[in-house]
Amino acid sequence: MTNSSVPLPGGRVLRLAARPLVMGVLNVTPDSFSDGGRHDEGARAVAHGLQMAAEGADILDIGGESTRPGYTPVSAEDEIARVEPVIRALAAQVSIPISIDTMKAKVAARALAAGASIVNDVWGFQRDPDMARVVADHGAAAVLMHNRESEDASLDIVQEVRAFLLRSMEIAQAARISLDRLILDPGIGFGKTPEQNMTLVREIGALAALGCPVLLGASRKRIVGAVTGRADPRDRLAGTLALHTLGALQGARIIRAHDVAPHVDAMKMVAAFTAQGRA
Numbered sequence: 001m002t003n004s005s006v007p008l009p010g011g012r013v014l015r016l017a018a019r020p021l022v023m024g025v026l027n028v029t030p031d032s033f034s035d036g037g038r039h040d041e042g043a044r045a046v047a048h049g050l051q052m053a054a055e056g057a058d059i060l061d062i063g064g065e066s067t068r069p070g071y072t073p074v075s076a077e078d079e080i081a082r083v084e085p086v087i088r089a090l091a092a093q094v095s096i097p098i099s100i101d102t103m104k105a106k107v108a109a110r111a112l113a114a115g116a117s118i119v120n121d122v123w124g125f126q127r128d129p130d131m132a133r134v135v136a137d138h139g140a141a142a143v144l145m146h147n148r149e150s151e152d153a154s155l156d157i158v159q160e161v162r163a164f165l166l167r168s169m170e171i172a173q174a175a176r177i178s179l180d181r182l183i184l185d186p187g188i189g190f191g192k193t194p195e196q197n198m199t200l201v202r203e204i205g206a207l208a209a210l211g212c213p214v215l216l217g218a219s220r221k222r223i224v225g226a227v228t229g230r231a232d233p234r235d236r237l238a239g240t241l242a243l244h245t246l247g248a249l250q251g252a253r254i255i256r257a258h259d260v261a262p263h264v265d266a267m268k269m270v271a272a273f274t275a276q277g278r279a
Contacts, residue, residue, distance in 0.1 A: 063101030091115025148191025217256030
């Protein structure tokens with residue numbers, strides 16, 4: 001997946017271009033760390049998805065289970081009940097790709113049938129053994145994210161993430177998912193210290209060297225609060241924009257963010273800056 005257009009199910013297309021893409025976050029949950037409860041009712045969720053599309057989002061990422069630290073797991077049935085009607089409604093009204101943020105193959109299958117075309121798996125095909133098959137059967141694309149159950153400050157975090165993602169890529173290829181349908185995510189905030197998170201942003205190029213575009217998702221996360229002193233995630237927009245811009249300059253091709261409009265502007269500036277540097 002380079003500077004190209006990748007056909008997706010439902011006639012959608014993922015277009016990677018000079019400007020890093022913006023993936024808008026839509027949590028249909030009562031307990032997500034930043035916006036839990038704000039869009040957990042169907043009509044509100046659909047309205048927010050339409051707003052993000054109007055603001056220039058390139059992808060909508062819809063999740064029905066929080067993955068914040070200390071989250072409460074939900075059943076596949078409850079997760080489907082949250083996301084399926086929202087995906088179905090948005091798929092009928094927007095032309096951009098819709099991503100389902102789930103670690104459960106059953107949820108992914110129902111979401112893809114409802115109109116999603118990308119699976120964003122926070123365990124990179126390494127938690128649910130059926131996930132790669134579901135993605136392959138639907139001809140979907142996938143975000144493979146690195147994850148850990150706990151922090152270990154002694155790790156060489158870049159090598160740890162590279163090895164994990166290489167294993168995820170092997171699982172994908174064994175399921176006959178081509179590399180041009182894979183996106184890699186270092187998993188900022190998932191089982192990593194603040195220092196390790198910063199190292200991974202600095203070393204995005206080492207992950208891009210694996211041959212797939214890199215997604216960076218640090219929106220409103222603890223690393224931003226640790227540096228800026230902003231305790232409330234909703235007060236972390238400026239820090240988020242700064243970290244995402246630095247990541248884009250290091251080679252991130254997709255930025256996952258809650259605040260779409262300012263990120264679209266920021267990524268336009270990144271594209272203009274890098275284009276001038278190449279001239």
